Amino acid sequence: MRQRLSINVNGKRCSTLVLTVPAPIPNLRFLSIRCAEIGAPSLVAFGNDYDAGAYTFSPCSGMTGRPGTYRANEVCIHYTDGSSAASPLSDAIVIRVPAVQKRPEHVPSFTAR
DSSP states (O other), X not given: OOXXXXXXXXXXXXXXXXXXXXXXXXXXXXXXXXXSSTTOOOEEEOGGGEETTEEEEEEOTTOOOOSEEEEEEEEEEEETTSOEEEEEEEEEEEEEEOOOOOOGGGOOOOOOO
């Protein structure tokens, strides 16, 4: 089951993370959001996620992060030649990952042979 992230930008709740940039980034492989905390969700944007002056970020499947609150501090730019660069964020971006309720009735018991 995919966890729904809660994203706040400068105190305002957003359904998706959208970051503006003056023009598309040439030779872009992908963008990723970095947080100071370990276990943060993995949010990425690719070249085709650029529209009307902005990149729209999406969580990587399977990389939604551990439950908790995370503060994004920079965008990592990954280029097609394998190099990368980081750009600090000037906005306060807070990402919350909710806890998923466990369903113990669906957990089988395992035994070794």
